[in-house]
Amino acid sequence: MRKTWSEAVSGAATLSGRTQWNDLTDLLAETSFPRLDPAMGSLDRGVADVLISILGRHTRNTERVYYLVWEGYAGITTSYSASETVDASYGRKMHYLQGSLEDASSTEAAGFNGAPLWWVPEDGSWCMGNDIYARSVYVGGSGTCIQEIIDDPRVESYPVAPTHKVSAEDR
Structure with missing residues (x-):
């Protein structure tokens, strides 16, 4: 079972x-449930479904x-590996x-397992993504959009400043 x-x-x-x-891992030894670290560079499908709806x-x-989807993932689908690439953060090539937005939780859109790293609508009204070494997902959008995500009890979310730097979480 997924825990926040x-x-x-x-x-x-x-x-x-x-x-x-990593700020929390020392505290986890004191908890009674089995430790299940969140996967890096991936998005839980349940969270993806909530974000799709919002x-x-x-x-x-x-x-x-x-x-x-990052080109370095093992098991990347043929539809991605045959697609065009763009250079993203830290010079990583992304296919x-x-x-459609509904495709975000499909196996084809995921490209491997989970959900795609980045989602960007053509109209640029918001963007969603994380780094391949991140365990957090970031969404940029209007104040109304972000507040709706923060207010939704199905996802654990916190506001960050536009200047917040996304960094690898295993330092």
């Missing part, structure tokens, strides 16, 4: 948008969304496909 980070540390820490998983209300055209 705050459930994992059982209230022993105050979390914020700057909290990284982000769809903040996009003019849910039929034109670009999905990016991209275009589909």
